[in-house]
Amino acid sequence: MRRAASIQLHPEALRHNLAVARGLAPGVSMWTVIKAEGYGHGLLWAAEVLAGASDGLAVSQIGEARALREAGFDGPLLVLQGPHDVGELRACHQLRLEPVIHETAQLDHLDAVPVRLPTVWVKLNTGMNRLGFGPPDAEGVARRLRAAGHGSWGVHWMTHLACADEPEHPQNARQLEGFAAAVSPLPGQASVANSAALFAGWGRAPGLDPERVCWARPGIMLYGAHPASVPADAPPEGPQADLRPAMTVQAPIIAIQPLEPGSMVGYGATWTADAPGRAGIVAMGYADGYPRHAPSGTPVRVRDRICPLIGRVSMDMLAVDLTDCPQAGVGDLATLWGEGLPVERVARAAGTISYELLTRVADRLQPAR
Template structure:
């Protein structure tokens, strides 16, 4: 079940769905609006809305669109019982085994499966799912505890199971069950805290790049950028690249964040602006206006840039703005 919510982690939901559709058994999105866009684009395979339905409008949309929904809250049960639907909906019952976010107490699993199975608005037996809070660090005891809670609560219940996100797919085989839900790994980002994407055999789908639009010289002691947060300690060649936080590059990226110019690493210097960043080109022998600048992707893992900016690859990928031109290949 390929997770393509949030514009497929910034890659373009419809583009990614078109590519993945022949290769996956189902698609997962966050909400019914995303599911509707997939149906309108002609995607007929099973779709799951991970946040389920929030109101009667959502529930009716799920029925009309033939989209499965997650049920995680008592108000949803009441709405299911009170609404007349065009056709019943497929339901995944979510149990909170330790994430502390969405889901019912595992002790209620049998009661809820019985209620949903008898509800005429629900097709057949609900699926059973949970979400792992610490799968990115597979050695942590919380993972085994969550798996044990889920197993104890569902051992004697019917229905398909789904527990594994990207990290669990790669590192927790006991969590694989009937359905896995790959997300960040589909796009070439590492879901594991201490392993690189390349080390896991993952390749980047997105390369974010731009070009140098200016090169100039700074004398020792001169500053660059808003707030004068960086000053040269030597004669310095500064390159200006046409990208900034309005395009999705993180404003909080610090001095020294790696960037590629003509495939060679250089450090970011100065504060990120709305439309521009500045780079120290002093150690590059040959560079000129118009040269390609790569912010992340092929040759520079997004995880490394995210670590420098003290965030995660998910955050950077989802930030990429609509005004960035997309070239597919």
């Protein structure tokens, strides 16, 4: 059933943001990351917008890659988690995927199945301690892959930086140095840069031969959000970073409540008016993906003015203080984030990150008609 809240998608913003990513790393190839339903924007929508402009699409799981192939996307597809079992390994071959191998069990699957993968990426765990082989194992992994007939078109290398959104953090230097030391003696392409690492200037993996082919993996920045951690004092927001929001979330004001001094709003009566005013009731709540824990004061945009959220967020509704926006009324649209209100600003107020807000609306809200 259609919800009152809706999203507007901006394809031109997605393409613009990819151009920003390319400007941060000239000459570096781009895997555009569209996992998690295109960060909440829609897997197939993101693929359709980006496929012609990117060098390849990156997803998390085989099921996402299968959906893209079935929809007609025939370009390079990187699968960041690689195959989880023998059946998915066969799918990598059938669907012409470039899987990321990060675990010994995956090597065992490769030995057990009579298929040969021409291109394989190997993930090294340089300090994130999430996925990947230890750097000392890199040469052995490559040898095992080639002995089994894999990587005829290339065995390539990647790692993931834990603190790229804090460029001065010493963990970055440790990881970059460890990756370069492990990979420099080995052939193949390299990839270290997500969105944050691109902004830090690491699109071309530091410490490697400058002639080596490198790939970046921009994700969150494509959708118009800066990858800075939250909370932070003053992280760059979309427009300041030359990024444009690819999603605007809006919902109508469905009621106006007059407020007197002492009037309380919402469950638990957590907000109390200290002067006469007006509350606008917006048809957006946590069932629509808005964070229930967003506190009073979280910004909402109404008629080009920033109005504070007041009281607790309900399942289908939230309230905003319209006292300083007297022209607003029933039927006006409130912008929860998007054009005119960067999602990072809302995330900061709610004590979360833009990634969570964007992906929470996936499969809940429909594009506005």
